[in-house]
Amino acid sequence: MNTKEGGGSASLLGTEGKAGEAQGGGGSSSSSPASPPSLCFSPSAGSTGMGSTERQREKARVSRTSLILWHTHQNDVAAVRKLLEEDPSLVNARDYDSRTPLHVASLHGWMDVARCLLDYKADVNAHDRWNNTPLADAEGAKKKDMIALLKTHGGSSFGQNGSHFEPKQVPPPLPNKCDWEIDPSELDFSSSTIIGKGSFGEILKACWRGTPVAVKRILPSLSDDRLVTQDFRHEVNLLVKLRHPNIVQFLGAVTERNPLMLITEYLRGGDLHQYLKEKGSLSTLTAINFALDMARGMAYLHNEPNVIIHRDLKPRNVLLVNSSADHLKVGDFGLSKLIKVQNSHDVYKMTGETGSYRYMAPEVFKHRKYDKKVDVFSFGMILYEMLEGEPPFSNFEPYEAARRVAEGHRPVFRTKGLHPDLKKLTEECWHADMSRRPPFLEILKVLERIKEAMPPDHPLSYFVTKN
Known part of the structure; x- marks a missing residue:
């Protein structure tokens, strides 16, 4: 457990620099008090086989949908109004979970945004994937003013009063007595x-x-x-x-x-983010050993049939055991998901913009379906940071860095003399096609081969220089 990018802390604590969190308007950090909003959008039926013009229109539609839901979540009424002036149909835009801007505003209690949406004839009784109306969200979040506003516009209460954040049934309460309950x-x-x-x-x-x-x-x-x-x-x-x-x-x-x-x-060595900030680029030996520790932990999490997808792997969530920095552990599982896989060929994919932007896989940023390979992408970005000594796209803000990645850009290697196999592994891990990213068990094999191939009398730290 440790601090998050941008100065926040664990995901349950409402972190900064994370997808879906409010940076203005004094709002909550997510669509529920502990989970980023489901800003994920479903392509229109028949989108396959479209011509270039149709694909461009579809891309623009998804982009506008993303923007209005995002600005609604940010409580930015001016930005929402501007989008609606340009395209009034956006008032009832929907994400993968069929949630509209009014659902988002109602959940958070953003009164001005809600009034703006209602002025543009938002469907006050729109049902999301779990049959919740905006009023049900407002009631679940106990937003009294919002409840009154929606009722005056004909809002009705349907659904589970805000319990829609996970499609699966909420697990039963923990047992009253257990061997890990602490007084x-x-x-x-x-x-x-x-x-x-x-x-x-x-x-x-x-x-x-x-x-x-x-x-x-x-x-x-x-x-x-x-x-x-x-x-x-x-x-x-x-x-x-x-x-x-x-x-x-x-x-x-x-x-x-x-x-x-x-x-x-409690791990005395602090987190990898602070370590890299102080040390800069790591020697080849250190980078390999750090990467091996991370990959071992992640290979354990990704073991089938019970696959745990971390979803927020980044330097702040990788901890050093001690000040000698000879051992790493992966931490912070507030955003992790446990997925049951019946066989190795099962497809178990989720949607939603979840995690920290700078290390976010492009399919997550673009609200596409994703699986455990999002962790491999984040691992590749961390490996780059260890080799280069600076965060990926360090000259961009986190959100803009994620946007560049989604557009197909990748960080540039500037250090001369990098081990070519480490560079190749990094590029494979951040491949745009998640199916072509290697699993962590394969990553471990590659790292072990690189380490074993190093000359025994070599200090395993290449002399490197920046361009």
């Missing part, structure tokens, strides 16, 4: 320090039974929020199942009292 009195915060902070809580270094630990603590005011607790329990249920040397170890949780807390091991 909060055992946690010593007398000399604690904050190591991460966000909209929904904070991460602190504390002490548990004499051992330094990292504690993700939900704000007491949100510990009774159904959607926050739902995501908290999801992360706990996931972490309980994980046991691997390259995965941050879950130690326990406080689920029976407020505030809710999740406790993991």
